[in-house]
Amino acid sequence: MAESPAQTAFAEEALTHLDTLYRGALRLTRDPDQAQDLVQEAYLRALRYQHSYQQGTNMKAWLFAIMRNLFWDRFKGSRKDDVSLDDVGEFVLYEKLRDEGARPEADVLDKLAASEVVKAVETLPPLHREVVLLVDVEGFSYKDAAQALGVPIGTVMSRLHRARQQLQKSLYDYAVESGIVRGSDGHQVPQS
Amino acid sequence: MNCKECADKLDRFVDRELNSTEVLELQLHLESCPDCQEHYEFEAELKRLVRHSCDCDTPPAFREKMRQLLT
8 A cells, every 4th residue: 555665664664563553452442353443444544644644753652542542433432531430549459468468469469360450451441441551551651641642641640540549459359359368358368 | 758759659660750860769768668669569560460461462364464454
């Protein structure tokens, strides 16, 4: 599809961000087929609007912005107010585990299954999930995440803070349910 | 820097979002406070765990399809 040298360069650079787009799409849609459709549509839109991309700026953030906007348009009917995050208060997993006498990293973190971590991420509301995907999974700076999401940096920080608290609460609940630790109702005994 | 100030900045430290002065202050505190050092290592490990857990391979056939679409 690329024709001029500039278009070829654009296409080649865009392709280097495929893994980021696919990971993000998969975690947002939670469905491999929908993720592929979303990424393909994002690339088609990127090609159509490549004239609006400014050379030398962050193409990964630009492509992610296209992909997540399509996600909201296609899968959520543009309801960006889907922010129903449980109010878990100031939940800090490390402090919770320490208060209960566990060794947070050795007793708990090392025993959490990757599938449960993914599950905890995927159950976050999309507005909060996408911030975790950008900052924690893809390593975006707050500034680049703000650009990709079209929000101020302060919004990225507040969503990230709330998302991490919910994530840590979910992991704690899983650790209790699976017997990795005992809940705070009784005496906490780390399970060997 | 005290432990409360350290805890407040720990997320931004793990995310590499502090300025150089803040980084220095926080590192000095961590060197003198084993509890905060352990908390920092926990948060950093949790971030790594999330990243590694959410990693996945793009299916090869889809990668080839996108290569053909773009080039």
